Amino acid sequence: MPNMLGLQISGVRLALRVVLAVVIGGLAFVLFYYVPSHLLDLIDRFLPPGSQSVVSGIVSNLISPTLPTIGLALSAFVFLGIILRGTKVYGPILVLNGLSFLAYIYTALHGGTVGLTLPSDLLQGVSGGVTVDLSTLMLIMLLPSLLTIVKGAVLTVSRPRTE
């Protein structure tokens, strides 16, 4: 049976892992990279005519330019995590996975405080701004990532070492 980084795995199971990794990694790619980087194009058909510039301003305000990059890395770690599950590098991969999820959530929620300036041509001459404090919600959403990092660290530390 082939040995992949300390894991004995049959070719069939490896193939199944690759298929699963492609599907889930692909979904992660679409959700965490493609959607935020092409959001305007995706919602354009649903926008009232003439509102594109206004919505574009709001979207650029809400979505950080680094978010798609973090999402790309996140998708890669999700893919690798499925492929390399049970291998000796799985622990570090999980840590990187958790870190990338943590960074993604933190960046998406702007550190827990989301501020938005309403352009005056959005609502017939109404201008203003909205600030949403999502600190508690963000901490709840970061918990799975933090626990994943801990899990990856435990797996890394507990893995038997060869002399």
Added chain:
Amino acid sequence: MRAPQFSVLRSSSVVKALNVLILVALLAGVGAIGSIALTVVQLKPSVDLGALQMSTAGTVTKIQIPVNITNKGPLSISDINVQATVTDSAGDKLASGGVGPVTIAAGTTSNLVLLFTLDTSNLPSSALQSLVTTSQNLTLSVVVATSLPPFLKLSGTASAALPWGAPVANLRVGTPNLAPYNSTAIQVSVPVSFDNDNQFMSINGAGMISLVDAGGRQVARGTVQLNAPSGSHFDATAQLLLGIPQSQIQSLMFNDQTLQYTASFSANLSGFQTALTQNFQLSWGAPVKNLVVGSATFSPFNSTQARLAAPVSFTDNSAFLSVSGTLTGTISDASGNQVGSITPLMVTANPGQTFASSLTGYVNLSAANGHTFVLNLTFQSSFGTVTVKETINA
């Protein structure tokens, strides 16, 4: 020497426990997001704005907007606080109000009332005058805060232009028209008009109109009832009575002249003050113009007196005043000594008419040979008594 290792069994249990915790944390996160989404999504169709109600008591106007909010979501909407301020184009604060802090528990309905108060007694007079007479864009500024505990807090600000139509726009006091009233007074009709461009207010009340002459004396005063619904044009005429001022009767009786007046309009409408003055001129025609007494003739009367007769005429140059009265007086010689008296003569003339008659009197025989006499005439009319001296020759 082999490095110490984690017990495989122990680490396996830790990993399993972590897996469970990760799952629980994921479910908690999904639950939190789901609760927030459910609460927010159902909120929009559950907010019902009622009809705006406005009431006024003295200088205070209250605007109430009822809001009915039903919270069908799983989270309570806490510490809802809405505060709003209205400022005019110069930045003066006109009204303020709001509601809160209020909490709407999950599954309950709350009836809120947004209350705004405008107290005109607290406004600078310049702001008040501008608000009454000038249509402008006011600024509505709103500060909103609320929270969906324990997950999020929201705060926001918004400002928008609020078109304000002046309730008394284009106020005009027109040139008064004169008409006869009676023998002692003139009727003055003062036209007043304005536009109520306001979207909310009706104008109801009494306006005061007064006439002040060139010397600053108030000579007439009256009221005009104002009734202008929102978006309407108001047009009315105030009827004033202008009495002929006795202090000027001597000049007014005999001389054409141009009288200067100022018409002042003022109104206090639910604490809103508005005022306007308009200067105008009245062309005054003298009721007894060109009073002429012709040469006198004498004829014997008795052993001590001679009868004097002299033609007398004048023109009633007034456009609307008739002249009615009695002409009496005394006769003096050139030295000022009284030598006779005038027989009372009834005088009547309509506007534009010329009065002509014969003035008669009796003179002492000793003075009848004189060439020059002074008639000290007293004219008692319905609108006053005037005196005039006429020198005649025999």
